[in-house]
């Protein structure tokens with residue numbers, strides 16, 4: 001169906017609003033991984049994607065864009081407070097492009113939030129704006145929870161709880177990194193915090209089951225009977241009044257910075273530096289992501305290494321099939337809580353000088 005037809009349909013059909021799914025979850029929980037699985041499992045063009053990253057370089061966008069070329073990257077900043085106006089504009093642009101046939105007639109929009117976002121205000125943004133409220137509806141919040149570090153993050157970061165509390169579906173990722181006892185205790189905690197949410201494990205889902213997470217009707221009554229206990233530190237619904245008060249939650253000393261390196265890196269040596277950095281500062285490094293030029297070739301050319309670290313953990317790096325763009329420089333994006341860019345820069349420069357001679361890393 002073309003966009004013009006959509007515009008000239010009868011009033012009854014016009015009332016059908018496009019479903020919006022918010023894909024949330026703390027930093028590094030596995031949101032982009034789940035999104036990539038969704039996009040791979042369904043027909044191209046079915047889902048339009050908005051990605052909001054708390055970092056200067058949109059690495060998620062680089063990863064998702066080969067499967068969803070029309071992805072829109074929202075400006076760096078947190079979707080739930082600082083860039084709510086931009087969210088609205090991006091949604092309106094997407095809907096216009098669909099209506100004018102510049103984009104395929106996608107059937108849903110997925111908004112991947114930053115790991116620090118509270119989903120409640122997104123609902124307010126959508127519901128409070130008459131133009132948007134007429135065209136889209138926030139249908140579901142899918143929260144990805146990292147089973148490897150959930151208990152720790154729960155104690156430290158209020159955003160984690162807000163995300164759990166707002167979820168219609170909780171997708172438990174990284175159960176392979178938790179013991180059976182830890183996973184069991186976490187399931188019990190999540191059921192207590194948000195008894196209405198459906199709980200699934202991402203490792204158990206095949207492609208169609210991932211798609212079903214975003215397709216099957218959400219049971220809004222689940223968990224309402226018997227009455228759900230309100231989580232004590234739950235703040236997400238605080239935003240959920242349907243009006244647009246100027247609310248900004250504080251992210252404390254959380255900051256993001258990017259380091260760019262102009263040279264090829266030896267992964268083994270680089271991994272030693274990174275491990276040491278996480279050993280000393282892992283408590284204050286919430287997330288490190290990067291695309292590294294390690295000089296590896298294969299297939300059609302050079303294959304960059306995708307690096308992912310969450311707090312003290314470095315995930316096994318992944319070779320991407322090709323560089324997702326013309327910029328072939330290595331980039332490292334850090335999200336830290338109270339750790340200065342200068343500290344990381346100094347450490348990296350010292351390592352580079354020792355390992356490969358005194359050529360400097362540049363910060364972007």
Ligand SMILES: Nc1nc2c(ncn2[C@@H]2O[C@H](COP(=O)(O)OP(=O)(O)OP(=O)(O)O)[C@@H](O)[C@H]2O)c(=O)[nH]1
Pocket residue numbers: 025026027028029030031032033034060114115144173174175176177202203287289307308315316
């Ligand atoms: N072991 C394991 N690793 C996983 C699983 N799911 C995701 N990961 C890895 O976790 C790392 C972070 O995953 P992402 O999907 O980038 O997480 P994210 O939530 O999008 O991260 P941000 O956008 O930075 O908040 C990647 O290295 C993934 O491959 C899982 O179930 N098990």
